[in-house]
Amino acid sequence: MAQISNSSNSFYNFIVKDGNGIKGLVDSGLSEVPKIYIQPINERINKQDSKPCDTPPIDLSKLNGPEHEKVVNEIVRAAETLGFFQVVNHCVPLELLESVRDSAHSFFNMTPEEKVVYRNSASPSLKMRYGTSFAPEVEKVLEWKDYINMVYSSDEDALQYWPHMCKEVALEYLKLSSKIVREILKILIGKLGVKLDESKIENLIGMKMVNMNYYPACPNPELTVGVGRHSDAGTITVLLQDGIGGLYVKAEDENNGGNEEWLEILPIHGALVVNVGDALEILSNGKYKSSEHRVMTTSTQSRVSVPLFTLPKPTENIGPFQELVKKDGYAGYREVLWQDYMDNFYETAHDGKKSLDYAKIKSG
Numbered sequence: 001m002a003q004i005s006n007s008s009n010s011f012y013n014f015i016v017k018d019g020n021g022i023k024g025l026v027d028s029g030l031s032e033v034p035k036i037y038i039q040p041i042n043e044r045i046n047k048q049d050s051k052p053c054d055t056p057p058i059d060l061s062k063l064n065g066p067e068h069e070k071v072v073n074e075i076v077r078a079a080e081t082l083g084f085f086q087v088v089n090h091c092v093p094l095e096l097l098e099s100v101r102d103s104a105h106s107f108f109n110m111t112p113e114e115k116v117v118y119r120n121s122a123s124p125s126l127k128m129r130y131g132t133s134f135a136p137e138v139e140k141v142l143e144w145k146d147y148i149n150m151v152y153s154s155d156e157d158a159l160q161y162w163p164h165m166c167k168e169v170a171l172e173y174l175k176l177s178s179k180i181v182r183e184i185l186k187i188l189i190g191k192l193g194v195k196l197d198e199s200k201i202e203n204l205i206g207m208k209m210v211n212m213n214y215y216p217a218c219p220n221p222e223l224t225v226g227v228g229r230h231s232d233a234g235t236i237t238v239l240l241q242d243g244i245g246g247l248y249v250k251a252e253d254e255n256n257g258g259n260e261e262w263l264e265i266l267p268i269h270g271a272l273v274v275n276v277g278d279a280l281e282i283l284s285n286g287k288y289k290s291s292e293h294r295v296m297t298t299s300t301q302s303r304v305s306v307p308l309f310t311l312p313k314p315t316e317n318i319g320p321f322q323e324l325v326k327k328d329g330y331a332g333y334r335e336v337l338w339q340d341y342m343d344n345f346y347e348t349a350h351d352g353k354k355s356l357d358y359a360k361i362k363s364g
C-alpha cells in the first residue's frame with residue numbers, strides 16, 4: 001500500500017477519493033487519530049454526560065392479545081417523548097439478524113480493491129453505494145464510519161446490484177422489518193385520529209433502503225464520532241445493532257438548564273431499535289419526535305449496525321395532516337415535496353435537527 005503522508009489532503013484522498021474508507025486507513029496501521037477526524041470539543045461524546053435509557057423494550061407479540069391497548073399506548077408514548085424505543089418478540093427471526101450482521105462484516109472485510117467497485121462514483125447504479133462518513137465533500141470533520149446503502153426498487157434489482165454476501169439476507173430483513181414499520185405506523189397515525197387508506201400509508205413508506213454501517217475500532221474514540229448528531233430524514237427507521245453499544249439519543253428536556261442529556265440505547269439481545277424520522281414529525285405536526293442521535297466508537301472492537309430507513313416516495317407532498325392543523329390551530333411545518341427535502345438532507349453535513357428547519361415554520 002502506498003505511503004500516506006501526514007496531511008489532511010492525502011488522508012482525504014486515500015479514504016474518500018480512492019475508496020479505502022476509514023477501515024482501509026485503520027488496517028494500514030494507524031496509531032493516532034488523524035486531524036480530519038478530530039471533532040471540536042462540543043461535538044465530542046462524553047460518556048459521563050449520558051446514562052442508559054432504562055425504558056424496557058416493547059413486546060410486539062402482545063399486540064395480538066389482551067394487552068393490545070397497553071402496548072399501543074407504550075408505542076405512542078415512546079414516539080411522543082424520546083422518539084426511540086426497542087422492540088422484542090417481533091417477526092424477524094433472530095438467526096436472520098445474526099446473518100445480517102455477519103454479512104455486514106463479510107462485506108467490509110473485503111479488500112479495498114474488491115469494495116471499490118461499489119464506491120459512490122463507480123457504482124453502476126444508485127441502487128447500491130459504498131461510501132465513508134456522511135457527506136465528506138461538505139464536512140469539516142469526517143465521521144469514523146464506512147457504509148453501504150442499498151435502495152430497494154424490486155427484488156430483481158436487489159439481487160442484481162446488492163453485494164452477493166448481503167443481498168439475500170438484506171432483502172429478507174427489509175421485508176420483515178417493513179412489516180414492523182407498517183404496524184407501528186398504522187398505530188401512530190390511528191392514535192392521531194387520522195384515517196388513511198392502505199395506499200396512502202404505503203406512499204409514506206414507499207421508499208426503503210437498508211444501510212450497513214461499519215465503525216472500525218478507533219485509537220481514541222473520545223476525539224471522534226462514529227456518526228455525528230442528526231435525526232433520520234424518513235418516516236420510521238428500524239435499526240439492528242450488535243452487542244457493542246455506543247448509540248446515544250438526546251432527551252428533549254427543555255427544563256434542563258440548557259444542559260444536554262444523552263441516553264444510551266443499550267444493546268438487548270434479539271431486540272430491534274425503532275425511531276421516528278423527520279417525515280413523521282412533520283406529518284404529526286410535531287407530536288411524534290424525530291430525535292437527535294449519534295454514535296461513539298470503541299478502541300477495541302469494530303461495530304456494525306443495519307438500519308432500514310423507510311421514507312415517503314419522492315413524489316409525495318409531506319406536510320402536517322390537515323385534521324391536526326385544524327385541531328391544533330396552527331401548522332408547525334410547511335408542505336414540502338419529499339424529493340426536495342431529501343436533496344437538502346444529503347447536501348448538508350449532519351447538524352442535529354437542522355434538517356427539519358427546511359420544513360419548519362418559525363413561530364413569532
Ligand SMILES: O=C(O)CCC(=O)C(=O)O
Binds near residue numbers: 211213246305
Ligand atoms: O449505528 C447506529 O447505531 C446508528 C446509525 C444511524 O443513526 C444512522 O445510520 O442513521
Ligand SMILES: [Fe+2]
Binds near residue numbers: 230231
Ligand atoms: Fe440515524
